[in-house]
Amino acid sequence: MKSKTTTRYAILGLLSIQPMSGYDMKQFVDMAFKHFWSESYGRLYPTLRQLETEGLLKSRVYRQRGRPDRRVHTITDKGRRELTEWLEQPASLPRVRSDLLLKLFFGHNVPVPSSIEQIRRQREVLETVLKTLQSYRPAVDEGGLSGDQRMFFLLTIRNGELVNKARIKWCDEAIKILSKHVSSNEETPS
Amino acid sequence: MKSKTTTRYAILGLLSIQPMSGYDMKQFVDMAFKHFWSESYGRLYPTLRQLETEGLLKSRVYRQRGRPDRRVHTITDKGRRELTEWLEQPASLPRVRSDLLLKLFFGHNVPVPSSIEQIRRQREVLETVLKTLQSYRPAVDEGGLSGDQRMFFLLTIRNGELVNKARIKWCDEAIKILSKHVSSNEETPS
DNA sequence: AGTTGATATATCATAATGATATATTACCGA
DNA sequence: TCGGTAATATATCATTATGATATATCAACT
Incomplete structure (x- = not known):
């Protein structure tokens, strides 16, 4: 088959x-x-x-x-x-591959500021992704789509917004935690 | 190379x-x-x-x-x-494949309640994923990991929590919007 | 005795990715 | 006007990745 x-x-x-x-x-x-x-x-x-x-x-x-x-x-x-x-047919779970999280998990092999820098870089990219996503909204609202198609399009955009906002929020949390960790260990480097 | x-x-x-x-x-x-x-x-x-x-x-x-x-x-x-x-090396953006969003985008080909059911099913699975993820926390907190490794592990778990919560929130929003759409169109089926 | 399930390594057909090849024409600067 | 770049458009290919299956050992249950 x-x-x-x-x-x-x-x-x-x-x-x-x-x-x-x-x-x-x-x-x-x-x-x-x-x-x-x-x-x-x-x-x-x-x-x-x-x-x-x-x-x-x-x-x-x-x-x-x-x-x-x-x-x-x-x-x-x-x-x-x-x-x-x-x-x-039932949909499956979204499949994700994030080498950022992989690198972070193995963070004990590099100085903590290096992990912080990784997250900071990713945060920047996520911010532009989010903005790009949001920039589609007006086009979808106006564009010559049928009512249903407009609704479905907006729903997928909304998904991207919420998920990417969550990712950005996580970046901020993670940077804060790692920074605190660095300043509390200043006298004992790796 | x-x-x-x-x-x-x-x-x-x-x-x-x-x-x-x-x-x-x-x-x-x-x-x-x-x-x-x-x-x-x-x-x-x-x-x-x-x-x-x-x-x-x-x-x-x-x-x-x-x-x-x-x-x-x-x-x-x-x-x-x-x-x-x-x-x-700089990490790349997470790669996602979600056939749920694909199916939703093409939702104009099926009755809206069918799309709602898809999202409801996914929401349920996401809820168990979230619970599984959270169930790891105590083991990581206790487990014989070094301080740094514990921190990095918890950070990846926290990422899963935030992202999955965002997905669940989206499911709720989407179900609400689609349900409203159904009830407002009861007299004019597809 | 027979089945299932966990442990453990390995391979293979199929599927997916990313890069490249091939062409046509527009556009722009030198 | 010459050459380079970019957009349009189809197609293929080598490399990678996936999912399933093969093989084998032993425990535990029926």
């Missing part, structure tokens, strides 16, 4: 909104899904070919002036049925 | 705490790192062999009564140097 990758359904889901090229999908995912999903061309294009041979989508090449040809994909009824079937 | 995978450093980091077998590492990561990292046997064992040929760790087989032999690995000075070098 061949396994059904999530990429299949990500593609079908995107096509349930509007017809798209592989390039469009990559752009869209890198923007709108950045904080909870990613797709690579290496999965996108082969999966698009496979979905077409299975009859879950159709594609047509469009010539453009001033640009390379675009292969635009459209979801079929069969594709929509597979998509809704997947949507009803 | 052969790439240095994070698994290398995860292994070296674990061995910087104490000598371990591959099996020990898998157990430890599945417990203590569950909310921010994972390792598979498929990476662990080959990487252990490689690190040994590079002289970053040594291993010795111990016979046990009533159990299979254990290959216990010890970090070398060279290994410690590579580890600290990595620890000083």
